[in-house]
Amino acid sequence: MPTSALRRTQRPGKLAGLSAAPDPQTSATRYKVTGIRVLRSEWAKFWSLRSSWITLGVAVFLLVLFGTIASYTYSPGVTTGGRPGPRGGSGDSDAVSLALTGVTFASLAVGVLGVLLAAGEYSTGMIRSTLTAVPRRLPVLWSKAAVIGPIVLVLTMIGALAAFQLGSPGLDGEKIALSPGDDGVLRSLAGAGVYLALVAVFGVALGMLVRSSAGAIAILVGALLILPGLATLLPDSVYDSINPYFPSNAGSAVYALHQSSGSLSPGAGLAVFAGWVALTLGGAAYRLRKSDA
Amino acid sequence: MIEARELTKRYGDKTVVDNLSFTVRPGEVTGFLGPNGAGKSTTMRMIVGLDSPTKGSVTVAGRSYADQAAPLHEIGTLLEAKSVHPGRSALNHLMALAHTHGIPRRRVDEVIELAGLSSVSGKRVGAFSLGMGQRLGIAAALLGDPAIVMLDEPVNGLDPEGVLWVRNLLRSLADEGRAVMLSSHLMSETALIADHLVIIGRGRLLADTTVDDFTREAGGGVKVATTETARLRALLAGPEVTIASSADEELLVSGRDAREIGAIAARHGIALYELTPQAVSLETAFMDLTRDVVEYQSAPAGAERKAA
16 A cells, blocks of 8 residues: 555654653653643733733723822812713812823723733633633632732732822922821722732633633723613613612722712722622633633 | 443434434444544534433443543543644643643643654744644643544644554554544545444444444445356356346456456466456445445536526
């Protein structure tokens, strides 16, 4: 048979040196998937993409830039733009809320970062490699959340503090000026970091749930920015009772220095926003487990 | 070893894989053949747990894929579609996979060298050619030193040197005692590498055979021309011999090779004017087998012209 004859004679001798088998010490029963290793893998995956660095950089940059500018351009009596205060709020500024003007913009950036980390796997096909390496699947989702959360938490906390400090000279002599040692200042700045970390995890969950970057980003923007505005169309009584529970409103309560009327306390806001994130994560976990990749 | 038992996958009312059972054994190269759309890729996706079967089951080394403690060590996979983030370098892609199993950097460097990617391992995968992408996929498949290697259309996009490389590589993997499964829609290419053939069409098993058997069955026989057809016919007859007559003074004999026929004729003093082994290509045999189940059949060129 010409075919099999060919086949036999083509057996390579020189491949032996470059065998597909690793050298004996390397092999092989030690190979095993563990939660820590999946985490290690996701950590490496996060940092090995240029888009992660860029998006993260943009988030921190926006946070610092807008906070600093808002502080320098502040003049008493004029409400400085930025994050829309809850309806009924008097729009009174304080040094912290000025420093955190950039949170809304940064939240979009870190949300997109989360979406890209998750949905990017699907749009590129990387998910097939990922899930063949980790067929139990769920560790991938937890690891992505566990990687992006702390990274965003640390960097945006630093960013928030930087915005506050850089903006302080701009408020020198103003009535609203505060120092980091003042009551609640550090809690608020840290709260901004916690909020942004949760937004990033929210992005991961949305990305895993929707599996498309565009779709997940649309939902993210809708949930954080459009939903509260849309809700103003509701009758006042309904609006007033549900408004504080929208993701972005509950979230902004986390980093507000003073609890404004009609909004939640920082603790309650954190609980509500974390609830939204947990709900989405649950949906993402369900879809990841149940449906074909 | 891969064992598929009554594996079935339906999408809506379309059955992509239909009651498919087969075994991929260690030490052999199993060719997994079928026309486009036959369900090869879906079957492979089910083997590694990316898709879950509607019915039936498939196990890798006796266990379902999701229950493997070290899946990359059990089975290395190259899927047809690209499964790499284009923004990552080849090295970082392999490292990301290696981390999940605790595979050391040394092993990653080994497979990069094995796949001939050393000079481009730091480049973003998005800039890779189709062939380099295939090499990276094969490197990833070998990363965990797997007992089974499963490759979906591995020679797609490879240059002749690359095709030869894959052929030799798969052969040596099988000779090391690993189970090798590769899918293809090209019979001729597969026959050069494979020992065993699993042929499917429209998701159903058409043939589960060896390359040698398939080639023998496909063999086109020997054309013999002589004036004494009746006498020769009687002399050649035998239990596994079939003889057809394509024209006057012409016989088509299968079951005996040209040498035998010539010897018999000479012994009995029959003059032969022609004695030609008929080469039926494996490709033709494969197409005959799968003709009825081709999913996307092209109309014959003549018919198309008539219609136009």
